[in-house]
Amino acid sequence: MKLHWQIVIAMVLAVVIGSITSVDTWLYQGYEFVGTLFLNALKMIIVPLIMSSIISSMASLNQGGNLGRLGLKTLGYYATTSLFAILIGLTLVNITTPGVVDGQAAGESLNLDADPVELESTLEKVEGRGGKDLLDIFIRMIPTNIVAAASGGQMLGLIFFSLLFGFFMGRVEGRMGEVLRDFCKGVSKTMVLITNFVLKFAPLGIFALIAKTVTVTGFSALSPMLVFMFTVIVALAVHTLVVLPLLLKFIGGVSPQKHLLAMMPAMLMAFSTASSSATLPLTMKCVQKRAGVSRKTSSFVLPLGATVNMDGTALYECVAAMFIAQAYGLELGVVTQFTIVIVALLTSIGVAGIPAASLVAITVILGAIGLPLEAIGLLLVTDRILDMMRTAVNVFSDACAAVIIARTEGESWVLNQEHEVELPEED
Template sequence: MTTSPDSAWYKQLHWQIFIGLLVALVYGLVVRGAVDPSQFESYRAPFSFVGELFIRLLKLIIIPLILTSVVTGIQSLKEPSELGRLGVFTVGYYLMTTLLAVTVGIGVVNVLQPGKGLNLSAPEDGGLEPTPLSEVFLNIVPENLFGAFAAGDMLPTIFVAILTGLAILAAGERASLIRKFFTQANDLVLMVTDWIMATAPVGVAALFVSTLLDPKLGDLATFFGDMGIYMVSVVGGLAIHAFVILPLILLLIARIQPFFYLSALAPALLTAFSTASSSATYPVTHECVTERAKVDRKAADFVLPLGATINMDGTALYEAVAAVFIANALGFDLTFAQQLIIVLTATLAAIGAAGVPSAGLVTMIIVLESVGLPGTGYALVVAVDRILDMCRTSVNVWGDSVGAAVVGRFMSPNRADVASG
């Protein structure tokens, strides 16, 4: 929902979402303190329903938004060669920032050494199977494009959208009608997105209550205490990447003041934190980047869908930290070479992590087995995954948004620097 910066604070979306989260926190804590845990589910059920409805609304608009925005973004370029330069720059930038994030995570976890000395036994097999990286890349090309749309598969949808946009660009005037169709369809999709985003404060608050009252969460004090150092390692690494590395990139390369950009992205980051899904947050991210931060729309239309799928800075960092923690907890001493393998594998495996809650748990098995750790070790971190998932998803979305600003600068190197809203 687009709001003017001059609107009263309570009419601005990010403040509405923040208030919703505070109310949800108070309600969740009151219920946890006054109600027997066996009754949590009855208090949680209505909020779970509302939260699920909000997620469904977001998912409803994702594929249409990606398809129309990517196609219109590409067809607005001057020539196909411009797309090639843009694509190479974007993918190269995302790989670089993901590699930086993983390196930061490895550094933090080696300093704090969570799990050292526990010497736990490997948990029993929980049944998760990783998707081979070769299959991830093979599935980029769909066997049936309508099947890919129906399944909500991001990579195949982006592939089809790029092909369609490139064909329209190459056809020129022969495709004038289809060009007009996608332009108008994109306008309609953005209008529906505004309507859906008007419900975000309620939907986000409901999701947060559902998390707080999850019966599996157990005692909050014990929950945070048992995994404290591990969580500090993950959150500390995410904080360094989010508040040091990415702002420096934003300031030095995109020439945008980090505080202004962070304020503009607040609704998207709060939505990402509550939904733990970069894909579900995509409509909000697109709205914030283009309407609130005023990033070049052509850059945002191309970069953000790609980033929501392959740019998982937070997920890659989390997987690297979790792998070292699991190794420590199981009594394995990782060599420098093994940690280097973790860095590279986590960077690549993050590409295959779907933008949905806890998707990183599945791709983490790839990282564990790359250095000979049992894939079942993921069970050691499942208990605190939801909280960390919310944190790393916010970093994923923040990284996507910074990428859009950097690519926007790359496309328009002579534009004025952004110092404020």
């Protein structure tokens, strides 16, 4: 059975069984035990997965003179669209405030247990009050001890170090450079396999976490979760149907409607698999055969985009972190929200193109703003359907990048959305 169907069944069973379970039974203790194991497994893979992905990506990008005009244009586009996506999500989540119900923080109805005093104390370490605190964000990007940063979960410093290490590793010539790059690629692929292994237990972990919440709160958690889901969907729609089409129209000179139709097979594949990496071969076919972009441009822009361009993921991470902060009743200032924007932008680079990998990245943001990582259990309730949607957005943004960059390189083409492409079966 496909993983997403397993998760749907687990969610339904969790709601039904949790509603008839009492807190003082051994079943509730079992929910806590299994849920904690699953969350611990997610935390375990954070540092190696993020670091190895970023280092490997940067090394590949910098190797062989890829950071030329085409490379800079591509990275500039990816950074810009990801920033737009994050700001859209940040704006909407501040308007809808899904973590607030009837003027009160929804933490209790969502079964979020945390000491408010301890939370506020932790938050003050990163919540800026003025210009000096804003500069402290950048100071924390350069850790004095990389090992201590890893053990302390200071991911902002680890991400910066990984970017730096990967960039210069790509410039090491000869056998030493090859060994280093092969080693990092091997670590990255190994961590993807471990992540896939952990996610095989997602139905069990989601069942335990949802059943635990329903047992304690009943159905009071439904309202804020629906508002959160609505916020993410609307934000993704605005980015996909407004921002990206405007870029296509005014920079690429292409009809957004026709391009959307041309990329529909790849977007459907992305939606069904929730994996931009698995969709990459079909994305390249659609861009080359249906959108008419040259093989030279698409073969560089699209593989890079499948690794570092995650508009939908970055948007989701930002909304999720704000939602959890609101649920805990924390007032996040401008500087703290700026921290969320920066961390979401950086971590989106290192998110593996596999289903639910963004859950790992969200733990990075929660740690950066001082929120308990256990709160990630909340997001598992709606994650699968939102994961499918944000992956489709990621793929469409990659395709828009290929068209726009090809246009700026002087390429001319004719859209052919009728060209037949085979739709691969889901793994």
